[in-house]
Every structure is written in structure tokens, then in C-alpha cells.
Amino acid sequence: MSQLSATNRLLVRSFRTSTRTQSHIGLAPIAYPPSVAFTPEAGSLIITSPKGEQRVPLPSFVRISTRNAPLTDSSIPLPANELTVAVEDPSIKGQRASWGLTRALIANAVTGLTDGFAVALKLVGVGFRAEMDKDPFPTPETTGQRLKLKLNYAHFVYVPIPRGIVATVPNPTRIVLRGSDKQQLGQFAATVRSWRKPEPYKGKGIFVGDETIRLKDVKKK
Known part of the structure; x- marks a missing residue:
């Protein structure tokens, strides 16, 4: 009986298989x-x-x-x-x-x-700040402006804004990027994020959109 049932199941499976x-x-x-x-x-x-x-x-x-x-x-x-x-x-x-x-x-x-696309970046961390700055070395591929980021390095981080993207800084810990090319917008947001990727112990970093991170317990000796 079990062998017959198995055979029937194989037949049903073979008949149900079709190319979408x-x-x-x-x-x-x-x-x-x-x-x-x-x-x-x-x-x-x-x-x-x-x-x-x-x-x-x-x-x-x-x-x-x-x-x-x-x-x-x-x-x-x-x-x-x-x-x-x-x-x-x-x-x-x-x-x-x-x-x-x-x-x-x-x-x-x-x-x-x-309608255009928009993505927000949030800077989380003590001393993390962002502001707009004039680019002293513009190129044909950039808008002549750049992001000036303070990310607890010994120096400021400068990120030139490419053409096709409009960046605003409504407050020191929030950056809003707008553009018509979704791929270009996402790539630039990833470039900014790469300077301080969110880390799982203190939850600090640059978060894109609704990005969240699960915090880990600090290893204790």
C-alpha cells in the first residue's frame, strides 16, 4: 500500500511539473x-x-x-x-x-x-556631523559641491557629489539625497556609507534609509 502511494505521488509530481x-x-x-x-x-x-x-x-x-x-x-x-x-x-x-x-x-x-527618488542617510555616533561644502577641485562629473563629514577620524572626510544627485543636510546628523537615476542614487549612498559602516557593538555608523542593525554583546574576559 505504501509502495503504491509513493508511486502515485511520483506520477502526480511528474504531471504537475511544467515550464513557466x-x-x-x-x-x-x-x-x-x-x-x-x-x-x-x-x-x-x-x-x-x-x-x-x-x-x-x-x-x-x-x-x-x-x-x-x-x-x-x-x-x-x-x-x-x-x-x-x-x-x-x-x-x-x-x-x-x-x-x-x-x-x-x-x-x-x-x-x-x-517623481524622482530620495534616500536619507542618518549619522549615528558621538561627534558624527555632516555639512555641505564647496568643492575646490570640481570635475565635469561632479556638481562643484561635496559632503564634509566628521566621523571620529583625525581628519574630515570629503565626498564630491556627482552630477544628477542633489544633496541637502537638514540637520548635522541627517543627509538627504535626491535624483532621477535609482542606481546612481543607491551607489552614491553606498559610497558615503562605506566611510563608517554600522558596527554591531555600539550601533554607530552611517545608516541608509530604514536600515537597522542587531547589536551584539561585548565580549567579556
Whole structure:
């Protein structure tokens, strides 16, 4: 009886096994305002808006299409304009993986060029301070400003702010970064954080967003 049950279970398992040919993320349409425009180019998709421009990699097997919403009597588009992402053959694992990734990158670019992204950094530690400072050695890749950080080193730490990112210091222990490129914003926040990563014994360091750390007990002899 147990042997028969095991055989039945194997049969059921074999029949239930199937190849997933859809991407839940890739299937979701992307709503965008009329101020956003899309221009396909060789190997990429250029997304423009009054706030700037971003370029998203576009594999050759990815297809995009847009749908403009009809205007109502009050000339307000309802529902919003939509962009959909598809691939030539969803049964191919590589195409299915790029499907969701490409859709996510396009959605992030649209959000960044319309609403923008923001991330806050919190300085935790006695004597930790931050302030804005003019960069005496600006480059074409920077804005001419830099963060001046006091992190219990024997010297100040200076971090030039790259173009595309706006930094403000509402109080000495809080830094707010804003930008339209989510990847660039996250990379710069990680660069600032790397100067004083949160440590688990006293809970001091630079925390990004809602980051928390579990404190450890100090080892006693």
C-alpha cells in the first residue's frame, strides 16, 4: 500500500511539473504621463521628460508597445498612458529573465524622470556631523559641491557629489539625497556609507534609509 502511494505521488509530481512561460513582473504595464517620451535606439531605449533623459538597455528580443489613453471631456487622460514589455519567446529562460528585468529598469526610469527618488542617510555616533561644502577641485562629473563629514577620524572626510544627485543636510546628523537615476542614487549612498559602516557593538555608523542593525554583546574576559 505504501509502495503504491509513493508511486502515485511520483506520477502526480511528474504531471504537475511544467515550464513557466510568463513573467509576473514583465506582464505588468507601466503607466506614464504624457510628458514622458520613449525613443528606441540600437540596443537601448531612450526615455525623456522635462526633468532629463535616461538610457535603458534593450535586448534585441524585447518588444515594447505604448497605448495612449483616450481623452475625456475635460481633456484628462483616464486611464493613464501605458507601456507594455514583451519578449519573442517566453519559453526561453534567458529571455524570460530579461523580460522582468527590462520592465523593472524602464519603470524605475519613468518614476525617476517624473517623481524622482530620495534616500536619507542618518549619522549615528558621538561627534558624527555632516555639512555641505564647496568643492575646490570640481570635475565635469561632479556638481562643484561635496559632503564634509566628521566621523571620529583625525581628519574630515570629503565626498564630491556627482552630477544628477542633489544633496541637502537638514540637520548635522541627517543627509538627504535626491535624483532621477535609482542606481546612481543607491551607489552614491553606498559610497558615503562605506566611510563608517554600522558596527554591531555600539550601533554607530552611517545608516541608509530604514536600515537597522542587531547589536551584539561585548565580549567579556
